[in-house]
Amino acid sequence: MVQLTMAKAITAGLTRAMDGNEHVVTIGQDIGRLGGVFRITDGLQERFGARRVMDSPLAEAGIVGTALGMAQRGYVPVCEIQFDGFVFPAFDQIVNQVSRLRFRTQGRITAPIVIRLPYGGNVGSIEHHGESPEAYFTPTPGLRIVTPSTPVDAYELIQQAVASPDPVIVLEPKRLYHSLKGEVDLDAPASGELDRARVVRLGTEITLMGYGPMMSTLLSAAKVLADEGHSAEVVDLRSIAPIDWVTVEASARKTGRVVVAHEAPRTSGVGAELAARIQERCFFALEAPVLRVTGLDMPYPPSRVETDYVPSVDRVLQAVDRALAY
Amino acid sequence: MVQLTMAKAITAGLTRAMDGNEHVVTIGQDIGRLGGVFRITDGLQERFGARRVMDSPLAEAGIVGTALGMAQRGYVPVCEIQFDGFVFPAFDQIVNQVSRLRFRTQGRITAPIVIRLPYGGNVGSIEHHGESPEAYFTPTPGLRIVTPSTPVDAYELIQQAVASPDPVIVLEPKRLYHSLKGEVDLDAPASGELDRARVVRLGTEITLMGYGPMMSTLLSAAKVLADEGHSAEVVDLRSIAPIDWVTVEASARKTGRVVVAHEAPRTSGVGAELAARIQERCFFALEAPVLRVTGLDMPYPPSRVETDYVPSVDRVLQAVDRALAY
Amino acid sequence: MTATNAWTPRIVGPASEPPDDPFAGEPADGIETVQLLDPDARPRRHHTYSPQLTVDEVREAYRTMFLSRRLDTEGTNLQRQGQLALWAPAKGQEAAQIGAISALRATDMVYPSYRELSMVMHRGLDPIGVFQIMRGITHATWDVEAHRMGVFAFVVGAQTLQAVGYGMGITLDGSDEVVLACLGDGATSEGHVNEALNFAAVYRAPVIFLVQNNQYAISVPTAQQFRGAPAARAAGFGMPGVRVDGNDLFAVHAVVAEAAARARAGEGPTLVEAMTYRIGAHTTADDPTRYRTRAEEDLWVGRDPLVRTERWLREQGTTDDWFTGLAAEADEVATDLRARVLALEPQGITDLYDFVLAEPSAALAEEREQVAAYIAGLEGR
Amino acid sequence: MTATNAWTPRIVGPASEPPDDPFAGEPADGIETVQLLDPDARPRRHHTYSPQLTVDEVREAYRTMFLSRRLDTEGTNLQRQGQLALWAPAKGQEAAQIGAISALRATDMVYPSYRELSMVMHRGLDPIGVFQIMRGITHATWDVEAHRMGVFAFVVGAQTLQAVGYGMGITLDGSDEVVLACLGDGATSEGHVNEALNFAAVYRAPVIFLVQNNQYAISVPTAQQFRGAPAARAAGFGMPGVRVDGNDLFAVHAVVAEAAARARAGEGPTLVEAMTYRIGAHTTADDPTRYRTRAEEDLWVGRDPLVRTERWLREQGTTDDWFTGLAAEADEVATDLRARVLALEPQGITDLYDFVLAEPSAALAEEREQVAAYIAGLEGR
Numbered sequence A, B: 001m002v003q004l005t006m007a008k009a010i011t012a013g014l015t016r017a018m019d020g021n022e023h024v025v026t027i028g029q030d031i032g033r034l035g036g037v038f039r040i041t042d043g044l045q046e047r048f049g050a051r052r053v054m055d056s057p058l059a060e061a062g063i064v065g066t067a068l069g070m071a072q073r074g075y076v077p078v079c080e081i082q083f084d085g086f087v088f089p090a091f092d093q094i095v096n097q098v099s100r101l102r103f104r105t106q107g108r109i110t111a112p113i114v115i116r117l118p119y120g121g122n123v124g125s126i127e128h129h130g131e132s133p134e135a136y137f138t139p140t141p142g143l144r145i146v147t148p149s150t151p152v153d154a155y156e157l158i159q160q161a162v163a164s165p166d167p168v169i170v171l172e173p174k175r176l177y178h179s180l181k182g183e184v185d186l187d188a189p190a191s192g193e194l195d196r197a198r199v200v201r202l203g204t205e206i207t208l209m210g211y212g213p214m215m216s217t218l219l220s221a222a223k224v225l226a227d228e229g230h231s232a233e234v235v236d237l238r239s240i241a242p243i244d245w246v247t248v249e250a251s252a253r254k255t256g257r258v259v260v261a262h263e264a265p266r267t268s269g270v271g272a273e274l275a276a277r278i279q280e281r282c283f284f285a286l287e288a289p290v291l292r293v294t295g296l297d298m299p300y301p302p303s304r305v306e307t308d309y310v311p312s313v314d315r316v317l318q319a320v321d322r323a324l325a326y
Numbered sequence C, D: 001m002t003a004t005n006a007w008t009p010r011i012v013g014p015a016s017e018p019p020d021d022p023f024a025g026e027p028a029d030g031i032e033t034v035q036l037l038d039p040d041a042r043p044r045r046h047h048t049y050s051p052q053l054t055v056d057e058v059r060e061a062y063r064t065m066f067l068s069r070r071l072d073t074e075g076t077n078l079q080r081q082g083q084l085a086l087w088a089p090a091k092g093q094e095a096a097q098i099g100a101i102s103a104l105r106a107t108d109m110v111y112p113s114y115r116e117l118s119m120v121m122h123r124g125l126d127p128i129g130v131f132q133i134m135r136g137i138t139h140a141t142w143d144v145e146a147h148r149m150g151v152f153a154f155v156v157g158a159q160t161l162q163a164v165g166y167g168m169g170i171t172l173d174g175s176d177e178v179v180l181a182c183l184g185d186g187a188t189s190e191g192h193v194n195e196a197l198n199f200a201a202v203y204r205a206p207v208i209f210l211v212q213n214n215q216y217a218i219s220v221p222t223a224q225q226f227r228g229a230p231a232a233r234a235a236g237f238g239m240p241g242v243r244v245d246g247n248d249l250f251a252v253h254a255v256v257a258e259a260a261a262r263a264r265a266g267e268g269p270t271l272v273e274a275m276t277y278r279i280g281a282h283t284t285a286d287d288p289t290r291y292r293t294r295a296e297e298d299l300w301v302g303r304d305p306l307v308r309t310e311r312w313l314r315e316q317g318t319t320d321d322w323f324t325g326l327a328a329e330a331d332e333v334a335t336d337l338r339a340r341v342l343a344l345e346p347q348g349i350t351d352l353y354d355f356v357l358a359e360p361s362a363a364l365a366e367e368r369e370q371v372a373a374y375i376a377g378l379e380g381r
Ligand SMILES: Cc1ncc(C[n+]2csc(CCOP(=O)(O)OP(=O)(O)O)c2C)c(N)n1
Pocket: B029, B058, B082, B086, B089, C115, C154, C155, C156, C183, C184, C185, C186, C187, C188, C212, C214, C216, C217, C218, C278, C282
């Protein structure tokens, strides 16, 4: 067991994955000598050489598109997109090419690509550097999307993502990169299933559901609630595509009240899918509507007001109050 | 009053918009001499010249990005994207640039751009030609998305879209282009609001909700239900971003049962947002969960099986039966 | 091999219109067009390239071109009869395609666009694969690895990045394979295609970009598509660009062979601009009378690559009998194919769930069951 | 004006590495670098271009360069003190920026990237606009139309298409304005930038692409960014490409002036590759010691455009007093600005709803009310 930041846990997971399979390569902007703008690939080029750790030209479609070609050649490319807001030039390659190769070829060719994408706000930066673009990807069949909330989870998920025969987007909560530390067992096997949600706190009265950077907010809210005498269950989705409906619905049925949280705007976010499905499957079990606590329905604002945009513990509690009042 | 196909109605609306404002220009692939692959711009280049009806190089980002520049110069560009499946190379320009110009500049500069996008399936074509990509755009604050279901609506919406100071994506149900005819009053003013849903059939027991190419399916279902003695209300959203919640919620409250339909896959589709919001706002009024009848959670299939993919009257009726049985 | 002259293009002027007829005199952009057999089947000497094909090889190439043209016609007919969703005729572009692919090894990878029926046939694949796609039976079909022939790509140009990535993989492997990336004149305008050119140059990937410049992207002529032709574009990315008469089997073959040799030697990518013409419509949904003249079409019919190759073969002693035999073979192949096309049936929709994700997904399994139950219910009625 | 020599670049070889030092001898890709004042402030004769600036104009240009550098330093300091989210130093690139913009008319439109502080100041805009962005107060700020200065663009290269569209609008208007589109060496790899080059050429838009080749895109040197340098890329799109010493105010001015004249005359776009160097870090979040040597930095410090211009001005008789006065002015400007930056407060989040859509939206109005009520509730606690 070692204490690692989320960033170092991802570095460790990636290193292990590259150690274990020499066909794993990484490509992205500034990932070589610089070690990436977040230093996630720090030391990788020294260890694995410029052959396997490739600085790319400044072109996101190029990164993902050539990765797809390398995958067809038998490689397992891990792409780094530098920031959430810069993934869109690669959009056609991701939703029309990467996600469909298997379907298009009737299962003959898979695209075992990993796309690492730092995301999330409250990082005090400028435009395009604090966003949560997951809703642009979740409508895409054929794509897996996972996001860790702790170092140990990050260590596990990045390895599972590399091992998966499916294309996986790993959304990395960038505000936790260097701020969140945790115990990681570097020798633990990383062979679990990629799309399992996790009940991170047991409770009975209400379920708080979220993923990635929202989990610490939800856990804080649950603690406040506990102090106030309310028992909240907390579910970490981990995989937002596909969603682990068994775990989600079980918790909703058990508590009868659900608050979902994400940083992306409310409209058409992951919360919409969660609410739609839960009300459909757990209709009679629900004591209150599924409530959403989300980013506002505006583009990500200038950072000096971002704390009013990103869901806070208070806003979660407000929604919990509303749900409990039904 | 004249009888027009949906295609001709759009042509007429666009012609009128260009007649009325000489700063309206159009740009797209093959829209000049060919009149567009669907002939929507047929005759426009003769009428308005190659200056205002511009054949573009084969580059979607180029079309939308230069249109945004022309808009900044005072023009009102109407872009044609050739098919639903080919819009993604323009994605960054649409979600990072067009939709945000006003927000970025604190309201100083707006982007009065129209992006015309033929969409929808059951047209018996090859890959990328039968898709419904709306869920990729609905998470975007700052973007309006409308879609007509009749010729008269198409005639009106295209003019309203051109008149709007906001960027508007007009999703054109391509399977109706040449198959659906209707009465159009060419002199009717087109000054209504862009984001109004329309109750196209009054009913009491259940609400069928949809947009664009699904409306004829929903209306057929409502007729069958009427024959069976059930009274279904049918709501045509017309605007899927923003959604006219007043109309939507009023109908849901009134009937207590809602079935929403779209051709796009279920996960994270417009139906998810509808269900999420309706269950939140009309919780006690609902007799049954909001049910979704949608395209399947797979990429659009080869056209010989597409009728199993696109929601049919039967599938709508099956959902209605389920909702009524609650 | 001293290829310097062959690939060093001169520069396109700032506002020059691409020539209406690239073979009428010196093209305006100053880039020469390599030609080894002229439209009248007269050999032309070239300072760098010379014909590399034996008579037998040309006969084999002609056979593929001839058979593919026969099936191409069949495709249009089947579409007219409602048996196909769409057909994209390749008539006129056979020499560009076969000239290029015949210059490769069978182990070299090809990334086609959507018009490369003759390449598919050259690789020994059952052409029914193309008809399956066009009938709406599958999106893609053949065994890519076995035949080293990628799937058809319908998002214009997107395949070029994958071709480059595949080439980067070849380099990583230290292999001497090469990749042929097919695209059209219109495709060169797409951003991702330009990214592909840049990545190929930067990583020195063993890729040959074959731009079949058939003068149009649907209705848009090259004069409205670009001011710098593809062959000139290449130099700006730091790779050789060669323009070749795309209806001249010998010239295309020689130019691509040389580019492949360079790529194998680790010298990186080349762009080959094959000047040709799509004699038919863009697809069966197209109406070329709206954007081009009969006179222009006739001009290019006069440069038909099959006619040119046939004349050369006859001059080399190929007999009437051989041609008659081939025509008969083609009819047989077409008749057989036609029957098989009509019998093609799609997989059921529920089977397609297998292809969404490789690892099992509970959500998909559940939806699949629902759909299966629903369909069973319908059939039960 | 006989510009032929100036814009006809020679061709980049297929696998040539861009030179480490573009001024050391003949560059490997054969494209000359226009220079009119060398690093030692000695005039250089050029066959096509000659200095166009009067001493007064150079003094004015130097003043802007000097003030902007002072504020640039202030930006870094403010960021270090936690007062700004980020700062992107422009030190070293002032001549490229001021040389270019001073060659335009005040009515010509500029599409900056994110490093053009000195251009903003040249246009008479309050530089606090840049600090507002970097403090996280607004995404963009100044009045674009009044100053003909577009907003900073943080998605690399996306602004170039808009610049071209704006230029197409100028053409539609029949006006003789021109557009300056700013981008970096790294940006040339983005697909949309290449689409911009192509659209500009096809529509003959009056656009000057100013590529500030500062040798790096964050940590990636140009040798890994491309094999065909931007000046060579231009020709492939059918437009002139000129390489210029970007630290030479006179040369940049002369080259851009000539490109602007061509654009005004309806002769379409030009790409200008200004060879320069970012002496500071990419941004305050960057650590250049990871990817470049001190020796390299020193080399470029020796070519500082301010030093060079100062020497020339002194040789032309500008007095010590003038320089001392300017330094004092700069300190004043910086002190004033610093105070104003510290006082900057953002608009409340609810106000931002006004900027989402121009036409009212009931859904947004409703959410706005909820947020306002929520915030009022918090404050009420
Ligand atoms: C990204 C994208 N945009 C538009 C289309 C529609 N489209 C199909 S083929 C074509 C023209 C292609 O022209 P070219 O590249 O010259 O190839 P050709 O068809 O002439 O062989 C267009 C615009 C598409 N398939 N993909």
